[in-house]
Amino acid sequence: MTEAVEAQASLEAELKDEILRMYQEVADNPRSEFHFYHGREAAELFDYPADWLDRAPAEAVASFAGVGNPHLRSDLKPGETVLDLGSGAGLDSIVAGWQVGPTGSVIGVDLNPAMCRKAQTNAAAAGTSMDCRSGSMEDIPLPDASVDVALSNGVINLSFRKRRVIEELFRVLRPGGRLSITDIVSAKQLSQSIVNDPKLWAS
Ligand SMILES: C[S@@+](CC[C@H](N)C(=O)[O-])C[C@H]1O[C@@H](n2cnc3c(N)ncnc32)[C@H](O)[C@@H]1O
Secondary structure, eight states, X not given: OOHHHHHHHHHHHHHHHHHHHHHHHHHHOTTSOOSSXXXXXXXXXXXXXXXXXXXXXXXXXXXXXXXXXXXXXXXOOTTOEEEEETOTTSHHHHHHHHHHOTTSEXXXXXXXXXXXXXXXXXXXXXXXXXXXXXOBXXXXXXXXXXXXEEEEESOGGGOSOHHHHHHHHHHHEEEEEEEEEEOOOOSSOOOHHHHTOHHHHHO
């Protein structure tokens, strides 16, 4: 390995640890201070209807860490199969489950197995169900052409390999499938000191 490749691998490993730590903290202690919007305050800011937030389990709402509202454009229909990439505590999966109904299905994928367990518990408490697989967005643990719609909220910005994530999304989508992604982008090149700081990248 060259020095540059080693440095990149070590930064990626540090980032992965920081991502696991930070979003676990949002799930375990949602009332702690974070320097990003989260919970009900964030969901209201992104126009999630109050009746969804009242109906969803309080834990799923409190641990919401999305950056927008992928449901504004997802146009989910009963019977569809939906992927929620980076499903976190499961609020978007729950909303998707309500929309696709008992003839549809929702599959979450999250790097953190504890988040997957939490999301499934929250989905059951919301009267819907999801199958959450712990895995990585860079190698989505699903077969080719297996989902109708892929949602993702605040996740792809965390990857070092964004092109790979998009290729994976297109691989798992059925022909004619749809993507509804909300995420953050920077309009200007960030300084190396920001890019190389796992804490800043993870949040
Ligand atoms: C900002 S949170 C968003 C969670 C959820 N989408 C929401 O709106 O509340 C990012 C989530 O992505 C997951 N994640 C981070 N990197 C990932 C990766 N490489 N593959 C899959 N999930 C990842 C984290 O574990 C965390 O649950």
